[in-house]
Amino acid sequence: MTRRPTNTPSDRPSPTGTPDTEPTAVTTTAPGAPDTEVPAPADPPGAGDRAAEAFDALYAHCATALFHQTFLLTGRRALARESVARAFALAWEHWPEVAVDPDPVGWVRAAGYEYALSPWHRLRRAHRRPDPPPPEPAAHALLDALLALPPCYRRTLVLHDGLGLGLPETAAETEASTPAAANRLLNARAAIDALVPAPAGGDGAAEHPAPLAERLGALALTPSPGPLPTPVRVRTDSERRARRWTRATFWFTLLLAGLTLFTLATAPTRHETPAAPAQRIGGVPPRGGPREPEPRELSLEKKLRGELFRGPARLVPGTG
Known part of the structure; x- marks a missing residue:
């Protein structure tokens, strides 16, 4: 606060x-000493x-x-x-x-x-x-008009007209400047007077209306605190x-400390860039090089390799 x-x-x-x-x-007042404020000790007995x-x-x-x-x-x-x-x-x-x-x-x-x-x-x-509203029609109308004000206006009106605080003290408690508090007070009074005309006070003379402070005091005492x-x-x-x-x-x-320690223990020590997902690439020419041999060519190659050792004797190297 x-x-x-x-x-x-x-x-x-x-x-x-x-x-x-x-x-x-x-x-704390000592016997025979003047009644003046003195600083209390830090931790006195029975404090x-x-x-x-x-x-x-x-x-x-x-x-x-x-x-x-x-x-x-x-x-x-x-x-x-x-x-x-x-x-x-x-x-x-x-x-x-x-x-x-x-x-x-x-x-x-x-x-x-x-x-x-x-x-x-x-x-x-x-x-x-x-x-439930107050039973008196005047109190009911005043309460409705008071609750229709903005909260800052309502608070200013209660402090100044209800409690009798001065304008500087009211401005300080509502955390506003003195001109701002005065403006709020005037607007709140004008709104109350427009919605709820002041009733006659005293002997009922119309030229002596009841002050707003008295009306607020009477309205405040309407409910029982219980x-x-x-x-x-x-x-x-x-x-x-x-x-x-x-x-x-x-x-x-x-x-929070446990989660921090767990994160520090399980977090990787170095950054590894993840592999990019595979994608299909189009427009690439076919791979060059010799073609695959056909079955007929494979059988001929096999036949030639086999006849190298079973051919004429002059083609086979001698042993001596």
Whole structure:
């Protein structure tokens, strides 16, 4: 996951009504010393327990809020719960980095948003059908208009108007320039206003429409998060997944090394040009030379050779 620059936490409430802030790092305070951040030792006694406690506190602080935010991005409760579990599993896998991050909530939020907006989910059978719409017609229309936006517009709108992040922080988290983020925000607001007119707020005066941030907050609180996985289960699943990937990487490396050694042992040491396949050649003149003797000529030759020793005595060389 690509880490965005450090965000400045905002004092505006998130769609869940919980401030989107979190202690910046795990701190160690000595008795009588000022409450300042100090670097933790490399492997202190009980570091694993303190890391688990800090992770559980972070999970309890923003897991429900992250569910509501990812529901605004996807419109699917099951995918929102899956995004929460995946984001925190990734955070536990990179906990040394998350623990010292100035904004751990933003780290987890960025991971959850990226997983929720992944285009591969549309190919999964479990997420092809949308969830039942909210019972209120206004909430239903707002959710349909929000899901009709491009993913980058939707994310920018949720971060800026839903969570109350500033424009530079929104641009940094979406990995865009500030003018590009402002353009996305204006286009998203215009599309929402065109599809869903703002209802009257307060006492019903038409000149005081309800702000979009309040409408997004109310829409985010519409679905119930249901039974989110416990932090212990998230940590256990993350560790099990890490062990499984480690074993798979080890065996794949071993297999690749074995195939390499087998190839080196069986590969030829020199190149031999293969013989060309036989082809019929036409237009060649017949082979020259004496012709084959006929049977009559062969019998005459044989007769002459045989009469050499049975002829007159004067033709046979003497012995003495």
